[in-house]
Amino acid sequence: MCTFCSIINRELEGYFVYEDEKFAAILDKYPVSLGHTLVIPKKHFENYLEADEDTLAELAKVVKLVSLGIKDAVKADGLRLLTNIGRSAGQVIFHLHVHIIPTWEGDYPDIFKSFKPRKEQEKEYYELLQKIIRESIENLKRKIGDYKWG
Secondary structure, eight states: OOHHHHHHTTSSOOOEEEEOSSEEEEEOSSOSSTTOEEEEESSOOSSGGGSOHHHHHHHHHHHHHHHHHHHHHTTOSEEEEEOOOSGGGTOOSOSOOEEEEEEOSSOOOGGGTTOOTTSOOOHHHHHHHHHHHHHHHHHHHHHHOSOOOO
8 A cells, every 4th residue: 555545544553633534634754845735536546647537626625725725824925836757757655646745035033033944843843833734724714704615
């Protein structure tokens, strides 16, 4: 079974910031930047090109919601959204996922000065980010109302 399927099935640890029946969003274990998150369909597809159009349309909505939540939670100035297709493109885990990578004009917010890019962080990093991103996403969902996400 692939790593992401194992995380979704709770066989491996993952820090979930969003989850519904079809999708999950987890903090990247080796983040490129503060708040780097992966949005993953629960149904296994090797990559973006293997997924059906309905899944991709729903994935886009979830990526938008989670991106807005992350941007607000970590006070990012911008975001990178990307997916890798194939080993030569940098795909390491062969399960469709979209990276949400926050960016800043200056430096990270003060509470995250100890962040080290591309390294596994201290447990407190994941727990704090999980909490503030979840809260941000829930606040957005309340503001938006009954719109169906995912």
